[in-house]
Amino acid sequence: MTAAQPLHATAVAQWRPGIGWRAILISGPSGAGKSDLALRLIGRGWRLVADDYVHVFASGEALYATAPDTIRGRIEARGLGIIGACVQGVVRLVLAVELTDPTPERLPDPDERRLAGRCVPLLRLRGFEASAVEKVAAAIAPL
Structure with a gap:
């Protein structure tokens, strides 16, 4: 197992029957919509x-995500402040989502992001688009 690497990002997890909890890592510049997409x-x-x-x-061939103790269970709701949220502990990370300002390519070639010495698929999208949630759900479906 490699040591935890703190990243400026947000992570959320979805329960998948027969598979368990799977997380995505949402990254991007300040104000790009990381917390908004997570909410x-x-x-x-x-x-x-x-x-x-x-x-x-990393542990074995997989990547995992967890919260630092100091911020566990809290998320920023811009315009409202810091609020509590139901939290999931250590979760396998299966997708990286990078929020971009320019419009992503219509039909991009598959890409990946390297984290802690392992690679995960990478999805680039605009975080504030109404369809962002559906795009993330579609991207994680086969993972």
């Missing part, structure tokens, strides 16, 4: 892993 996913039944900073570590 919309939480509204669809996902659980918060960590907001603002995420510890990512």
